[in-house]
Amino acid sequence: MERVRTRFAPSPTGRMHVGNLRTALYAYLIAKHEGGDFLLRIEDTDQERFMEGALEIIYRTLEHAGLEHDEGPDKDKGYGPYVQSERQAKGIYLEYAKKLIEKGEAYYCFCDKERLESLKQVVAGKEIAIYDKHCLHLSKEEVQQKLDAGVPYVIRQNVPNEGTTKFEDEIYGTIEVPNAELDDMILIKSDGFPTYNFANVVDDHLMEITHVVRGNEYLSSAPKYNRLYNAFGWKVPVYVHCPLITDEEHKKLSKRSGHSSYEDLLDQGFLPEAIVNYVALLGWCPADNREIFTLKELVEAFDYHHMSKSPAVFDMNKLRWMNGEYMKAMDPDKFYELALPYIRKTITRELDFRKIAEMVRTRIEVFPDIAELIDFFEAVPEYDVSMYTHKKMKTTGESSLQVLREVLPLLEKQEDYSNDALYELLVNFAKEHEYKNGYVMWPIRTAASGKQMTPAGATEIMEILGKEETLSRLRAAIEKLENEN
């Protein structure tokens, strides 16, 4: 059996879209599942859209996500160069385009912008244009004459107006399109660069790609590529078109949604593993319905025949949940290391950050959630005394004031401010006075934090705060209750 080779072929135009990331992931998984090769090819044929630094983003993202390529611009295994601008400099594309011209499958076109413009028509608010094969009928001599005169030209594919063209997709089955729908697309642009459509076919063949994995948006133009393969007499690769990823409005994910790129997601505090895991499940489901996978496990389990055809909504909620799962499962040291910068951002005093990190861990889904959970450690926020009233705990402002007054001297005497010692002290206190635990703990926690919800119980908070700070907070609370009740 031939060795499986897939490729990821992004163009360096900016951050990596999550749709592209998933395409890359699937391409990677298909190759690795079969022990094959995953290559990276840079499609920089559009000089206008080229963005400085975009190349670095591509490398960084792939590495970060764990999608290590076996071949690419930085790892030439004999199929290079792997950058299309370098390949075009070698004349590869023009050479193949000329072969097509000889076969009558392509032709020179000298039409200028104005003429092309006149071909456009507006349908349903959208501009559409189908080339009218105007230059197809130029004689050899006329063509040569224009070429000699240096008239700018492009090379177009020649698609007949009659008949249909079909191709096979692994996911979608047979797709057949009337040839009249297939525009005579440009293969070589007037600047000498190939278009994506053409460069793709040539490079995939030359690089011996066996499975072409790409987004669903290419589905309707795929027959054109098939014609190219056939015209060259090349073996058509296996097509795997991935279903679209959409936003909540069921539209193609766009930059406006704010989470359209991998790096947007990182900025929002998501873990690479969680993003990769989540995105893998958008359009694919393992036989056993499992949801949490490492990349390695995905390689093992991935079978592209189980991919779905319909578009999938990118659900932030579920990503957040999954991210939370990864956090809970994370090694404590690693979690601490990752959480520390976020903790430091809101707490400037020196506290036991390790303990704080562990407190926060099961309560957050994403790192930025940390801030509002722990801000009270820095300073007690303004709060209303009504917070002392809790019907389940049976506490009121008065009862709280009383409990705080009773408990204060005990806490002043107490030297051991560890959680266990404090807990024992307070539970015993409650027992002696025949109070319910919550009746005592609620006011203390409120006094110590000024918050309705905290990432831990009263005594854990006191432990972190330490004796001095705890006492000063309790005294302030007593004063507050005296004044406002």
Next chain:
RNA sequence: GGCUCCAUGGUCAAGCGGUUAAGACAUCGCCCUUUCACGGCGGUAACAGGGGUUCAAAUCCCCUUGGAGUCACCA
């Protein structure tokens, strides 16, 4: 608008002619509990509609409807 694709709960999705139509997220309730969370248990919630084919249809076919994609010297 032409062409192409798609159609199971709010979302991701199992399902490949016979199921009480899974599971997960979200949501709601209960339990646990020094609050919240975690965890545990449970609830609400779906085969777009209409025709066929068949003993039997969420599953196969057709139509309708709805949605999406695409129609560049962008990829």
